[in-house]
Amino acid sequence: xxxxxxxxxxxxxxxxxxxxxxxxxxxxxxxxxxxxxxxxxxxxxxxxxxxxxxxxxxxxxxxxxxxxxxxxxxxxxxxxxxxxxxxxxxxxxxxxxxxxxxxxxxxxxxxxxxxxxxxxxxxxxxxxxxxxxxxxxxxxxxxxxxxxxxxxxxxxxxxxxxxxxxxxxxxxxxxxxxxxxxxxxxxxxxxxxxxxxxxxxxxxxxxxxxxxxxxxxxxxxxxxxxxxxxxxxxxxxxxxxxxxxxxxxxxxxxxxxxxxxxxxxxxxxxxxxxxxxxxxxxxxxxxxxxxxxxxxxxxxxxxxxxxxxxxxxxxxxxxxxxxxxxxxxxxxxxxxx
Ligand code: AMP
Ligand code: MG
Numbered sequence: 230x231x232x233x234x235x236x237x238x239x240x241x242x243x244x245x246x247x248x249x250x251x252x253x254x255x256x257x258x259x260x261x262x263x264x265x266x267x268x269x270x271x272x273x274x275x276x277x278x279x280x281x282x283x284x285x286x287x288x289x290x291x292x293x294x295x296x297x298x299x300x301x302x303x304x305x306x307x308x309x310x311x312x313x314x315x316x317x318x319x320x321x322x323x324x325x326x327x328x329x330x331x332x333x334x335x336x337x338x339x340x341x342x343x344x345x346x347x348x349x350x351x352x353x354x355x356x357x358x359x360x361x362x363x364x365x366x367x368x369x370x371x372x373x374x375x376x377x378x379x380x381x382x383x384x385x386x387x388x389x390x391x392x393x394x395x396x397x398x399x400x401x402x403x404x405x406x407x408x409x410x411x412x413x414x415x416x417x418x419x420x421x422x423x424x425x426x427x428x429x430x431x432x433x434x435x436x437x438x439x440x441x442x443x444x445x446x447x448x449x450x451x452x453x454x455x456x457x458x459x460x461x462x463x464x465x466x467x468x469x470x471x472x473x474x475x476x477x478x479x480x481x482x483x484x485x486x487x488x489x490x491x492x493x494x495x496x497x498x499x500x501x502x503x504x505x506x507x508x509x510x511x512x513x514x515x516x517x518x519x520x521x522x523x524x525x526x527x528x529x530x531x532x533x534x535x536x537x538x539x540x541x542x543x544x545x546x547x548x549x550x551x552x553x554x555x556x557x558x559x560x561x562x563x564x565x566x
Contacts, residue, residue, distance in 0.1 A: 230390055230391065230392070230393060231390075231393070232385065232388060232389045232390060232391070232392055232393065232394070232395060233393065233394050233395070234381055234385055234394075234395045234397050235394065235395075235396060235397065236396075236397050236398075237258075237353040237396050237397070237398055241396055242353060242356055242357050242360060242396075243360065244394065245257070245357055245394055245396055246357060246360040246361050248393055248394055249266060249267060249268055249274075249357075249361050249365065250268070250361060252267070252268065252271055252273055252274040252277070253267070253274070253277070253392070253393055253394075254266065254267045254274070254277045254278055254281055254392045254393075255267075255392065255393070255394045255395070255396065256370045256381070256384040256388060256392055256394065256395035256396060257351075257353075257354050257357065257365070257367060257370075257396050257398075258351055258353065258354060258381070258396055258397070258398025258399070258401065259293075259349040259350070259351045259354055259367075259401065260321070260322060260349060260350040260351055260401060260402045260403050261322050261349070261401060261403045261404070261405065261406050261407050261425065261426070262369045262370070262371075262377040262378055262379055262401050262403075262404070262405070262406055262523070263369065263370040263377075263378040263379065263380070263381065263383065263384045263395075263401065264293070264349075264354075264365075264367030264368065264369065264370055265278050265281060265282060265367055265368060265369070265370040265388070265392065266293070266357075266365040266366070266367040267365065267366055267367075268361065268363055268365070268366070269290070269292040269293075269303070269333060269337050269363060269364040269365055269366035270332055270333065270334065270337075270363050270364070271334070272334035272335070272336040272337070274366075275290060275334065275336045275337045275366050276336050278290065278366060278367075278368060279336075281388060281391045281392055282368065282370075282371070282372060282373045283372055283373045283374075284368065284373040285373070286336075286339065286340075287339045287340060288339055288368075288373075289337070289338050289339030289340075289341055289343075289344070289345060290337050290338075290339070290345075290366040290367065290368050291324050291345040291346070291347055291366070291367065291368065291407070291409075292333065292337065292344060292345065292346050292347075292364040292365065292366050292367075293346075293347060293348070293349050293354070293358060293364055293365045293366075293367050294346060294347070294348050294358065294364045295348065295355045295356075295358035295359045296359075297312075297315065299358075299363070299364050300315075300327075300346055302330070302332065303327075303329065303330055303332060303333055303344060303346065303364060304327035304328060304329060304330060304344060304346065305327070305328040305329065305330055306327065306328055306416075307327065308412050308415075308416025308417075309416070310412065310416055310417060310418075310419070310435065310436055311325055311327070311412070311416070313435055314410075314419075314432070314435060315348070317435065318427050318431075319347070319348040320348045320349060320350035320351075320355065321347075321348070321349075321350045321426075321427065322347070322350070322403055322406075322407040322408060322425045322426040322427055323347060323407060323408050323410065323425070323427040324345045324346065324347040324407040324408065324409045324410070324423075324425075325345070325346055325347070325410055325411075325412075326343050326344070326345050326346075326409070326410065326411040326412070326422075327343060327344060327346060328342060328343055328344075329341075329342060329343055329344035337366045343411075345409060346364075347407055351398060353396065353398055354396075354398075357396075369406060370383075370384045370387065370388060370395075371383070371384075371387050372387045372388075374462070374463060374464075374465060375387060375464070375465065375466070375527075376464050376465070376466055376522075376523040376526040376527050376558065377405075377406060377464060377523045377554075378523070379400060379401040379404050379520070379523050379524055380399070380400050380401070380524070381395050381396075381397035381398070381399075383523070383524070383527060386527070400520075401520075402520070403425070403426045403519060403520065404519045404520035404521065404522060404523060404524075405425055405426065405519045405522065405523075405547070405550045405551065405554060406423065406425055406550075407423075407425045407426075407427070408421060408423065408424055408425030408426065408427040408428070408432075408550070409421070409422040409423040409425070410422065410432070413437075413439065414437065417436060417437070418436050418437035418438065418439070419432060419436055419437075419438055419439075420438075420439050420440070420441055421438065421439070421440045421441060421444065422441050422443075422444070423444065423550075423553065424440070424444055424549040424550040424553050425547075425550050426519065426547055426550065428546050428547060428549065428550075429549070430546065444549070444553055445552070445553065445556065447556075447561045462557060462560045463554075463557035463558070464523070464526065464554050464557050464558040465526075465557070465558050465560070466526045466527060466529045466530045466534075466537075466558070467529075467530050468494075468529040468530060468534040468535055468536055468537050469535065469536045469537070469562075470526070470529075470536075470537055470539060470555070470558045470559040470560075470562070471536065471537070471538050471539070471559055471562045471563075471564060472538075472539050472540075472541050472555055472556070472559045472562065472563045472564070473485075473538050473539065473540055473541060473563075473564050473566065474541035474563055474564065474565045474566065475540075475541070475565070475566035477566065478500075478501045478502065479503075480566045481497075481501060481504075481540060481566065482501055482502065482503045482504045484538070484564075484566055485504050485505075485506045485508075485538060486503075486504065486505045486506065488506065488538070490535060490536050491535065492533060492534050492535040492536070493506055493507070493534070493535065493536050493537075493538070494506070494507050494508065494509055494529060494532065494534045494536075494537045494538070495507070495508040495509075495537070495538050495540075496508070496509050496510075496511055496525055496529075496537050496538065496539040496540060497509070497510050497511075497540050498510065498511070498512065498513050498518075498540055499511075499512060499513055500513055501540075507532075509525050509528060509529075509537075511525045511539075515542060515543060515545075515546050515547040515548035515551060516547055518542050518547075518548065518551045519547050519550060519551050522551055522554060522555070523554075526558055538564075539555060539559070541555070541563070542555070
């Protein structure tokens with residue numbers, strides 16, 4: 230299959246909508262990461278997503294909507310709190326989990342009785358969903374296990390020959406996947422299953438918020454997790470990733486300078502001094518770090534790195550999402566200085 234990469238235009242969106250209506254899979258831009266989109270109500274089309282990604286069948290897909298009508302058509306119950314959160318955070322990087330209607334096939338929900346829903350903040354993608362007239366199931370457009378794609382080039386690296394079309398909407402603004410929440414306390418509170426750009430602080434203006442223990446902990450072998458995508462190893466390049474935790478710039482520089490591995494890179498914030506090994510910077514603010522993280526992880530492979538020591542982000546705000554992804558990229562390998 231030839232994979233076309235086209236800039237968004239009315240013509241491109243029409244072409245994408247035709248392909249999707251015919252049961253095909255298309256790479257789409259969103260504000261979080263690129264998605265691999267198919268008709269969320271078509272079991273065969275969604276099966277193609279799993280095939281293209283090599284994704285385990287039990288890992289459910291998020292469905293992307295362009296209107297509250299699409300939400301109502303897809304789910305059985307909507308707690309009043311969900312509408313308040315939708316009002317405040319949609320279109321945006323917040324995914325909410327609801328009991329699903331039968332119209333959402335088991336293939337989409339990974340066999341669960343629930344479905345995850347969000348409204349993405351990308352005008353072209355919202356228009357595409359409107360043109361299709363049904364929600365688009367779309368997981369991140371990477372091969373399962375590798376770093377998520379934040380540019381059309383990343384999608385092409387992983388999906389060339391596997392899908393007919395990628396819409397090139399430029400770099401994703403946020404750079405990490407959406408915050409995933411489920412409702413607790415009869416719909417009055419929420420639990421964060423995966424942190425993202427909508428933070429605990431932002432949600433706690435509206436309700437009680439708890440964070441699932443698997444966000445930062447390594448799940449036990451065979452443990453049943455609420456959110457199947459938070460499994461152990463994920464987002465990994467070929468290079469071994471090790472997180473180095475310290476708030477002392479000099480200790481970090483001394484640590485890197487003392488390492489003797491060949492093909493070693495330091496992934497730094499960018500304002501550290503006196504580092505003598507090869508480095509890549511992923512940014513000083515949590516927002517910059519989220520925006521750059523996956524691109525930097527992919528770059529370690531392009532540069533042929535064997536090992537990358539990544540400076541640990543601050544674990545607050547969007548930094549919690551960066552840390553959550555890094556922990557999985559590093560298979561929970563953390564050195565504290
Ligand atoms: P991705 O599409 O790659 O961003 O991954 C979507 C993630 O959302 C999954 O891996 C799960 O962790 C989570 N998710 C999706 N649907 C559900 C659901 N019904 N219940 C719990 N978590 C879900
Ligand atoms: Mg993913």
